[in-house]
Amino acid sequence: MSEIEFLQAYDPSAYERPSVAVDLVLMSVIDAAPAALLVRREDHPHLGRWALPGGFVAIDESLDDAAHRLLGDKARMGHAYIEQLYTFGAIDRDPRTRIISVAYFALLPQAEFATALKAAPDLTLAELVVPWSGERGGPVEACSADGETLPLAFDHADMLGLAMLRLRGKLDYSTVAFALLPERFTLRALQDVHEAILGTKLNKPAFRRRMLDRGWLEPTGERESGASFRPAELYRHRTRG
Amino acid sequence: MSEIEFLQAYDPSAYERPSVAVDLVLMSVIDAAPAALLVRREDHPHLGRWALPGGFVAIDESLDDAAHRLLGDKARMGHAYIEQLYTFGAIDRDPRTRIISVAYFALLPQAEFATALKAAPDLTLAELVVPWSGERGGPVEACSADGETLPLAFDHADMLGLAMLRLRGKLDYSTVAFALLPERFTLRALQDVHEAILGTKLNKPAFRRRMLDRGWLEPTGERESGASFRPAELYRHRTRG
DNA sequence: TGACATATATCCGATTAAGATATTAGTTAG
DNA sequence: CTAACTAATATCTTAATCGGATATATGTCA
Numbered sequence A, B: 001m002s003e004i005e006f007l008q009a010y011d012p013s014a015y016e017r018p019s020v021a022v023d024l025v026l027m028s029v030i031d032a033a034p035a036a037l038l039v040r041r042e043d044h045p046h047l048g049r050w051a052l053p054g055g056f057v058a059i060d061e062s063l064d065d066a067a068h069r070l071l072g073d074k075a076r077m078g079h080a081y082i083e084q085l086y087t088f089g090a091i092d093r094d095p096r097t098r099i100i101s102v103a104y105f106a107l108l109p110q111a112e113f114a115t116a117l118k119a120a121p122d123l124t125l126a127e128l129v130v131p132w133s134g135e136r137g138g139p140v141e142a143c144s145a146d147g148e149t150l151p152l153a154f155d156h157a158d159m160l161g162l163a164m165l166r167l168r169g170k171l172d173y174s175t176v177a178f179a180l181l182p183e184r185f186t187l188r189a190l191q192d193v194h195e196a197i198l199g200t201k202l203n204k205p206a207f208r209r210r211m212l213d214r215g216w217l218e219p220t221g222e223r224e225s226g227a228s229f230r231p232a233e234l235y236r237h238r239t240r241g
Numbered sequence C: 001t002g003a004c005a006t007a008t009a010t011c012c013g014a015t016t017a018a019g020a021t022a023t024t025a026g027t028t029a030g
Numbered sequence D: 001c002t003a004a005c006t007a008a009t010a011t012c013t014t015a016a017t018c019g020g021a022t023a024t025a026t027g028t029c030a
Helices: A003-009 A063-075 A110-119 A156-171 A176-180 A187-198 A204-214 B003-009 B063-075 B110-119 B156-171 B176-180 B187-198 B204-214
Strands: A019-030 A033-040 A054-056 A081-088 A099-107 A123-129 A141-143 A217-223 A233-237 B019-030 B033-040 B054-056 B081-088 B099-107 B123-129 B141-143 B217-223 B233-237
Touching: A019 A063, A019 A110, A019 A123, A019 A156, A019 A176, A019 A187, A033 A110, A033 A156, A033 A187, A054 A063, A063 A081, A063 A099, A081 A156, A081 B081, A099 A156, A099 A176, A110 A123, A141 A156, A156 A176, A156 A187, A176 A187, A187 A204, A187 A233, A204 A217, B019 B063, B019 B110, B019 B123, B019 B156, B019 B176, B019 B187, B033 B110, B033 B156, B033 B187, B054 B063, B063 B081, B063 B099, B081 B156, B099 B156, B099 B176, B110 B123, B141 B156, B156 B176, B156 B187, B176 B187, B187 B204, B187 B233, B204 B217
Parallel strands: A019 A099, B019 B099
Antiparallel strands: A019 A033, A019 A054, A033 A123, A081 A099, A123 A141, A217 A233, B019 B033, B019 B054, B033 B123, B081 B099, B123 B141, B217 B233
């Protein structure tokens, strides 16, 4: 049998197939706390609960393409740091039918986060409360601006928890933190982001040394404005060698 | 509309759905080198090339269940350390039809690896050659026992490469290495596993100290036998406290 | 112009990690 | 039975790193 004959004889409808979806964990650091964007479910199932923005993967688009498409459709965002997180495949995770969901997490600077909130009116800002410490992992809770706990739909508390765990793990040895900051930022702002994600205070001189020794930072020669005290130097993320 | 009415009205056949598969990266350390188990493809597409054992996910089983089922069916293995790796979703990764594949990696001690090779005669041992260093990542090459390069099917070189990258990353801060060793082992054997996976030599006293300080090891009081020199103490992985 | 707040630089002690070397304990050959 | 050999285990020294504290510099604002 030749390859062409084989492909013609292949019957893809022989198996009953699950639906495949992509869910987005859109994260930022707002007011010194980790935050995510949620949508209130207006349909069954889990009506009234809060869910991650997501959607089904089309038959003619890759998983990464689906994630980027949803980033534009749901959050009105063109570009963002985005990375595949984990694939959730429990049988009963959705009561409608078998849906396997590939979770992605995206990191946005505070300004783009605010823009997305305005441009996409169904999105709601939620502060993330991490009930575990260090690298233990587990689900996280979402809180609205007025401190109320937002009940989460499906297994989305696990997705948020895994995103926080991944973020904490990558913070120290990778450059993900820069995706949460504007193009130019102070060392203080960088430390605030680290502290918000880790949930701990850090030693200032030690943090400065570590970051500068990494070689990731490039001083711009400019200084922050609008402060009523000595303005700090603005750095940018060095992308070239 | 009540939830029950909604569920009855929901039509899951409205979307054209991709097939979902699970592929297994079955890894071990054989003769001081990382190794994996491959199957020769006897059908189109990629006839004659070498692939990871895998299969489709049934509609009534979770992803994890599918991975464990395949571990039993394909490798005749009951238990092994197993962990989800990444989900590959490019449109053209399989020429037959749209197949999204969730890759899992499993770690087996050398003895179980040999047992699987005997019990499942279609499996072939392949040594993995890592053409990159450190944490850079990328595809990996597979070599047969007589040194010939085995051409890999689909995107399976990427799956093998990602498995190696994950393994290297987890080696130092987690207990995955113990999944590659028998229940009782010497510190020398543990160091050999580390060196094979990292592809570098390690300092012996420093390695001993690090491992013993971690608190993961429990001395058994017994010693290895069959050596023509001073036998080393046998340790086991401490699972409690 | 001086008080103030914070950025930035320097310093020192403590903890940690690595590499080298010395010692111990089995095995085996003579 | 004993000495030589090999590799495991213990000890030691040195280098590097890290954290905390303090001191200084440099802006704003009253």
